[in-house]
Amino acid sequence: MSPFIYAEVAKAFKGLTLAQPFPLPPGDGFKDKAAVGGLDESTTAQLMRNAETIADEQLALRKVANKKPVKELAQLLDPAPTRAQIDAAVSFQFQLALKRAATADELKRFAELYASAAKLGGPEGGARAVLVAVLLQPEASFRSELGHGAAAGGKRMLAPREVAFAVAYALTDRAPDAELLKAADAGRLATPADVAREVARIFADPKADKPRVLRFFREYFGYGGAAEVFKDTKAFPAHNARGLVADTDRLVRDIVAADKDVFAELLTTTRSYVHHQTAEGDRAKYQAAVKSYEEAKRKDPKKFEGKPPGDGNKSHLAYNLADFPASQPVELPKEQRAGVLTQPAWLVANSENSDNHAIRRGKWVRERLLGGTVPDLPITVDAQLPDAPHRTLRERMEVTKEAYCWQCHKKMNPLGLAFEQFDHFGRFRTQEQVSVEATDAKGKKTTAPKLVPLDSTGLVDGTGDAAVDGPAPGAVEMIRRLAKTDRARQVFVRHAFRFWMGRDENPGDARTLMAADQAYLKSGGSMRALITSLLTSESFLFRTAK
Numbered sequence: 001m002s003p004f005i006y007a008e009v010a011k012a013f014k015g016l017t018l019a020q021p022f023p024l025p026p027g028d029g030f031k032d033k034a035a036v037g038g039l040d041e042s043t044t045a046q047l048m049r050n051a052e053t054i055a056d057e058q059l060a061l062r063k064v065a066n067k068k069p070v071k072e073l074a075q076l077l078d079p080a081p082t083r084a085q086i087d088a089a090v091s092f093q094f095q096l097a098l099k100r101a102a103t104a105d106e107l108k109r110f111a112e113l114y115a116s117a118a119k120l121g122g123p124e125g126g127a128r129a130v131l132v133a134v135l136l137q138p139e140a141s142f143r144s145e146l147g148h149g150a151a152a153g154g155k156r157m158l159a160p161r162e163v164a165f166a167v168a169y170a171l172t173d174r175a176p177d178a179e180l181l182k183a184a185d186a187g188r189l190a191t192p193a194d195v196a197r198e199v200a201r202i203f204a205d206p207k208a209d210k211p212r213v214l215r216f217f218r219e220y221f222g223y224g225g226a227a228e229v230f231k232d233t234k235a236f237p238a239h240n241a242r243g244l245v246a247d248t249d250r251l252v253r254d255i256v257a258a259d260k261d262v263f264a265e266l267l268t269t270t271r272s273y274v275h276h277q278t279a280e281g282d283r284a285k286y287q288a289a290v291k292s293y294e295e296a297k298r299k300d301p302k303k304f305e306g307k308p309p310g311d312g313n314k315s316h317l318a319y320n321l322a323d324f325p326a327s328q329p330v331e332l333p334k335e336q337r338a339g340v341l342t343q344p345a346w347l348v349a350n351s352e353n354s355d356n357h358a359i360r361r362g363k364w365v366r367e368r369l370l371g372g373t374v375p376d377l378p379i380t381v382d383a384q385l386p387d388a389p390h391r392t393l394r395e396r397m398e399v400t401k402e403a404y405c406w407q408c409h410k411k412m413n414p415l416g417l418a419f420e421q422f423d424h425f426g427r428f429r430t431q432e433q434v435s436v437e438a439t440d441a442k443g444k445k446t447t448a449p450k451l452v453p454l455d456s457t458g459l460v461d462g463t464g465d466a467a468v469d470g471p472a473p474g475a476v477e478m479i480r481r482l483a484k485t486d487r488a489r490q491v492f493v494r495h496a497f498r499f500w501m502g503r504d505e506n507p508g509d510a511r512t513l514m515a516a517d518q519a520y521l522k523s524g525g526s527m528r529a530l531i532t533s534l535l536t537s538e539s540f541l542f543r544t545a546k
Contacts, residue, residue, distance in 0.1 A: 016057050021046035030219050033502050039141070051135035055128050076114075076127040086111050089127070093134040099175045100161070110134070143169070151545030158541055160184035167195060170500055170535055171202055171210045192536035199532050213527070216499045217252045217266070220368065220492075221340050225349035232354060236425045238314035240275070244345040244426065247273040247315070251329065251343070261525035263492050267339040267483040271329040275315040318344040320428045336421075336428040338476045339483070341365075344426025351424040356393055359400075359409070362416025369482050370462055371491035374411055381405075389435040389447070393420065394455055418458025418475040430454055463487050493517045493530065500534045512537040 021043045024031045039047075058073055075081055076089040087102075090110045094102040102110070110130050118126030134140075143165055147156035158166060164176040164184040176184070180198055183189050189198065202208050218224045227241045250273045255265045316324045319332060340346055350361045366372040377383055385396045394417055400409040423429050431451040438448035456474040463469055463485050472478035482488045493516050497505055505513060516533040523529035534540060 016054070018050045018053060019046055021050065028222055028225075030499050033498070033504075047136065047141060048132075051132045052128075054135055055131035058131055059124065059127055073127070073131075076130070077123050079123060081114075081123065083111055086114050086130070090130060090134065093131055097135050097140055098137065099181065145543055147543045147545065154545055155538070155542040156545050157190075158543065160187065160189040163189045163195060163541065166540070167198060167202075167535060169212075170540075171199070171212055171531075172208060173211050174209075177202075177208070192541065195536045195541065196532055199535055200528075203528050213256060213531070214249060214252060216496065217256070217340075218249070219499070220495055221248075221266075221346055222364065223248050223340060223343065223345040223349050226345045229348055229351060230353050231348070231425070235354070236317075236427075238317045239348075239425055240315050240318075241345075241348060243275050243315050244318060244343070244348060247276055248340060248343045248345040250276045252340070254329065256527050259526045259528055262527045263489055263520075263525060264483045265339070265525075267341065267488075268480055269339050270332050270334050270337055272319060272332050272337065272343065273329050274319055274321065274325050276328055318426050333428075335476065338479045341419075341479050342422065342475060347419065347422050347426035348424070350419075354424065356420065356422070356424050358393060358397065358416035358419065359412050360416070361419045362412030362414070365415040365482075366411050366462075368495065369488045369491060371487065371494065372411060372462060374408055390437075392432050392434060392452065392455070393417075414459035414461070415478070416458075418456055418472055418478045420454060420456040421474045421476065489520070490517055493520060496530060497534060497539070500531065501539055509539045512539040 023043075058070070059077065070092065072085075072088040072092040075085040078085065081089075087107045090107055091102050094100060094106075110133065113133060114126040114130045117129035121128070138144075143162070145158055145162050145166065147162070148159040149156055157163075161181075161184045164180040168174060168176040168180055179201065180189075183194065183198060188194050202210065224245050226245050229241065231239050231241070233239050251269070251271065252266065254271075255262055255269065258265075314324075316322075319330075320336060321330070321332075336342070347361075350364060351357050363374050366374055385393075386399060388396055397409075397413060397417070400406065400413060420432070421428060432454045433449050433451055435447040436450045438446050440446050458472045458475065458478050459470070460472055460478055460481060461469050463482065464487055465485050468481045468485055472481065490513075493513060494505060497509065497513055497516065501509075512534070515537065516530055519533035520526065520530040
């Protein structure tokens with residue numbers, strides 16, 4: 001069932017809980033490509049359960065959010081509703097779920113369904129059958145994009161109503177608003193210029209929620225995965241994965257709102273939010289709590305050992321800050337941080353439970369910035385690094401230089417090892433900790449931590465720019481160099497295409513990709529201009545005529 005139906009029903013019937021029937025694909029990458037959706041037995045069963053839950057709630061409450069009775073539904077439960085009353089109820093459900101009027105043929109068919117169901121289950125059985133059946137219409141779960149009119153060059157443009165839904169889903173995850181539907185009905189969604197006008201209107205409307213813009217960046221960078229990586233917080237009690245993700249969300253929103261040189265800013269900014277969810281009014285309380293905590297700890301150190309102050313959050317330590325920032329966003333040292341790829345959220349998302357994951361980090365850079373490909377791990381390979389705590393990660397990764405492994409690892413390791421500037425909690429560091437053999441006070445052999453010099457040297461290759469390719473002393477410099485390249489920007493545009501089209505590009509999309517890149521450049525790096533170019537392109541608005 002389409003996400004907008006859930007949103008509309010939740011708005012109309014408060015407190016209604018529904019399960020999402022379409023599972024998200026596992027792994028990295030964009031989660032809503034057209035090819036991943038489908039109807040299997042379990043999905044169909046959940047769609048039916050949701051439809052039944054909605055219908056039961058409608059018949060039980062007979063109210064919408066403003067608490068006024070839904071006359072159309074109440075009349076459907078009369079002992080012998082008239083045809084006009086049945087039509088009114090069906091029309092109400094069509095508008096709620098499908099955002100359109102029912103046709104005369106549909107009204108006739110649903111009236112016949114009511115009559116046959118009512119013979120078995122009475123008025124309530126008939127009412128329930130009709131309401132459920134509307135929610136199970138194919139267009140409630142899938143959008144058809146067949147186009148209309150005569151085909152030109154083997155393609156035809158989407159129908160105005162199809163355009164309205166496509167644009168609405170592209171930006172808002174909701175059904176088209178009244179203005180979009182009005183434009184479609186009036187024939188004012190018939191050209192790319194019409195679409196550009198509506199896209200600009202939605203972007204300019206502060207009340208229009210546009211979650212898919214932030215979702216693109218979350219799925220492109222993948223930093224939201226930080227909350228899924230288990231960490232033993234005994235090593236760092238201040239770790240707060242969800243807080244780190246929220247901080248990066250806020251940073252992304254700021255940069256997208258400024259809408260200037262967005263891609264480079266996301267890769268190079270030294271600004272950051274730190275536990276930003278602590279509002280201004282709460283921050284004073286938090287700082288007061290910290291002061292009170294420190295005073296109490298001085299009086300009774302054992303009682304407060306291992307317990308952080310205030311609301312239990314000391315996220316500033318993940319950013320190498322000595323104290324909670326007095327104002328936000330805060331400027332971080334330029335030699336330590338450069339954009340989203342050095343945010344603790346991204347670093348944690350690309351780490352393991354108790355160590356860095358240089359291979360995963362390098363794979364991200366190779367694919368998401370350089371546009372390369374890395375084959376999937378062969379099932380015959382046991383991809384485990386040696387369990388050797390006395391050796392650094394770089395030393396343990398030497399096993400990947402065997403001929404069979406290196407053909408793939410050479411694309412990832414040199415890029416990922418540059419991120420050894422950071423530990424697996426996302427903290428900047430200049431030394432790496434290993435374990436060495438030691439003897440305790442009783443003469444018993446044990447292990448002890450030891451700090452050793454850190455090697456964060458990386459290597460950039462394959463950019464096509466001799467000024468960029470070559471060794472890099474660490475991730476910060478490497479990222480700043482890559483952010484300036486045409487290749488990284490064009491690969492970013494390609495990923496934006498995949499997200500907003502819901503599919504991978506093909507040779508026929510070359511003109512769309514070039515136009516989007518030019519729109520981005522000419523606008524000074526505007527994400528709005530890039531998205532508008534994509535949503536007004538032939539790739540988005542036209543379909544192959546069959």
